[in-house]
Amino acid sequence: MATLTVPTTVPSVSEDCEQLRKAFSGWGTNEGLIIDILGHRNAEQRNLIRKTYAETYGEDLLKALDKELSNDFERLVLLWALDPAERDALLANEATKRWTSSNQVLMEIACTRSANQLLHARQAYHARYKKSLEEDVAHHTTGDFRKLLLPLVSSYRYEGEEVNMTLAKTEAKLLHEKISDKAYSDDDVIRVLATRSKAQINATLNHYKNEYGNDINKDLKADPKDEFLALLRSTVKCLVYPEKYFEKVLRLAINRRGTDEGALTRVVCTRAEVDLKIIADEYQRRNSVPLTRAIVKDTHGDYENLLLALAGHVEN
């Protein structure tokens, strides 16, 4: 469930644009106004605002924001203002660049988006970067990581709920064999994770647990230092219970000494319109404290305020 709240009577697009323009004019910036508007508009509304702003003032809203804002708040606003597909394309592109590379982010995008959302991200990638996401992933990752990530970002999974129980049995057995042989990057392991529908994978993993006693991720913990195994475990989590995956990302981002704003921003932005409520519930369950309270404790200023707005926090 989404946490984003949009007012019941939304001002007209031109009013929003006018207010945003006002927020930038004169000395300094009225960040509160930006948060009030953008922090309470959905993707369609934001797209319309961007379009209208450009038509009215001859300037890309994002460029204006870039000029006026800075640091964590700016990053959050810019990422948030983007259409989800463009946002994913941007995050994916950053994840392939040398200094900001992240196999985890690539896997996260590939596995937690729906088939069509992933497709739109790939289309946005073509438009924005004049190349395909797949070629960048192929070019910038190596070895086992590439073996896993390339099929994952290329996938276009069937999205039906149908499940073949016989197949689930066969593939659970196959996975168990490969894992017992420590053949973690075996073609068949990757094939199952990268091509089967999420419903089918879920059935297979349930069968795995029933038949062999352990959760597959427990069996994949053989070497705690192995980064590939860590990625594999995260892949499984993203495919069958993404809210647990995101809860962990948030937990690590917030509870560390010093906050990982990058991860916090990314998760809140990309899930606010999807399932941040479920993730927040999971967070509270796991950490005995509401997500919003953790955000208040660990962040401050405009950054904190926008995060709270997106997380559905209502002022008491």
Added chain:
Amino acid sequence: MRKGCSKFFLEDERQFERWNDSAIKSLKAEFKLFKDVVVLSLMHPWERDARLLKKALKKGPPHYNVIVEIACTRSSDQLLGARKAYHSLFDRSIEEDLASHVKGSERKLLVALVSAYRYEGPKVKEDAAKSEAKALLNAIKNNNGDHKKKAMEEDEVIWILTTRSKPHLKVVYEQYKKISAKTITEDLEVELLLKETVECLCTPQTYFTRVFDTALREDAKEDAKKALTRLVATQEDVDLKGIAARFEDKIKERVKGAYKDVLLGVLADDRK
């Protein structure tokens, strides 16, 4: 119509007109090809491609070239459409079916080919193309004598051929010619599927010409004729007409009846 098809009828000693058996056989064969062209041309391209893929997969390894042809000669959006249609028709993704049914060394290549969503712009990276041509050359040379692993199983070969854009691959093809005595396709004579992949991606004209040529030979087999039918009915490549024009005389000579008329008609058709 009966009066005009006198060659189909024989008069026997009882002065009864009956079908000429061998004429019936050839008529049936012609009509089948004719039917195939018509059905293929009328079906929605996405459904058509999804069904062709499914059929090729079912028929097994000798027909995997159809999978290569479709994956490599369609535009990115057409291939995507075929994947969507496949979901609808068969409640599975083409990738999972391919991945679980193709057992041999072709598996990685075929799955990656149908999963491609290539960038379609003209921008090409010259430097990358040069180093990729080298990488391909190494992979091919290293595996030519080695019977344990084929070039089509090499990760490097696969990702270059399945993720790079077609314009980029055409430059890779040219660069390869500069560093090797032969073209990529000549060097790949032993790996037919990989050769066809490169052909369809880099020099589709060569591929189309070969299909026409094989199908219009005296001893052309069923599959060769089917390949021509499929090509004519499914390719929207404007250049196909150019090739067809070269074969027009052969078509008139070798092909008969309704199938010939449809073939020539479809080729003459004003295409996008």
